[in-house]
Amino acid sequence: MSWSEDMPSPDLASPASERASDAGLFPGDSGSLPFDARRVLCQLLAGPSLDAERHALLWPVLLREEATLRARLCELFLDLVLDRDLRVAFVRQADTGELEAPTLLRSSPLTFIDSVLLLSLRQRLAEAEAQGQRAVVEVDELHAQLGVYEPPQGTDRAGFTKKLNAAIEKMKKNNVLQPIRGSEGRHEVSPTLKLLFSAEDVQALGAVYREHLAGPRPGDEVVPEEDD
Numbered sequence: 001m002s003w004s005e006d007m008p009s010p011d012l013a014s015p016a017s018e019r020a021s022d023a024g025l026f027p028g029d030s031g032s033l034p035f036d037a038r039r040v041l042c043q044l045l046a047g048p049s050l051d052a053e054r055h056a057l058l059w060p061v062l063l064r065e066e067a068t069l070r071a072r073l074c075e076l077f078l079d080l081v082l083d084r085d086l087r088v089a090f091v092r093q094a095d096t097g098e099l100e101a102p103t104l105l106r107s108s109p110l111t112f113i114d115s116v117l118l119l120s121l122r123q124r125l126a127e128a129e130a131q132g133q134r135a136v137v138e139v140d141e142l143h144a145q146l147g148v149y150e151p152p153q154g155t156d157r158a159g160f161t162k163k164l165n166a167a168i169e170k171m172k173k174n175n176v177l178q179p180i181r182g183s184e185g186r187h188e189v190s191p192t193l194k195l196l197f198s199a200e201d202v203q204a205l206g207a208v209y210r211e212h213l214a215g216p217r218p219g220d221e222v223v224p225e226e227d228d
Helices: 037-048 060-063 066-074 114-132 140-150 157-173 199-214
Strands: 076-082 088-093 137-140 178-179 185-190
Touching: 037 060, 037 066, 037 076, 060 066, 060 137, 066 076, 066 140, 114 137, 114 157, 114 185, 140 157, 157 178, 157 199
Parallel strands: none
Antiparallel strands: 076 088, 137 185, 178 185
């Protein structure tokens, strides 16, 4: 659910100090954050991200309350990642070193197809940015490009297609792929992907998949692909 779409708009033009009802918002409320800052905090925790385009009302609140929100998230062992140029923010588990801190964020395991799709999209993003362009992909193009990872002919081709479609839907659900209005089947790769995968990550993951394409070496253990 998007807070900016499904919740009434707060009076963001007024400073928090002028909104007397911000303290004690409901019976038993012992919080001290103003209402709009709590909404930003909820959106960050709900994930996967908050950005200026989709959350136009919450974005200025995030910038205004950044220090306070960072402190609240640190109390949960979480780190706020805020990129003002990309105009996007999200939270991730803080690096607590040897401190055995509990993990609050839910993780979504990636299948093999999820991983190769992410790698492909990250590479496309890098190529587009190098040319000063938006990274735009088509669903049919992704199917053709990732077909090299399809099991040998005679196996479950329909199953592979199903898994790839599921991976694409997962990327859309998490805003990694954003539909382009009026252009069915075409999506823009979110620039935030580069915040999640560094160039070093891409290089390391690419090496693993090149080995996969080269086939197993003598003595390698054969691991069956994980089902979705």
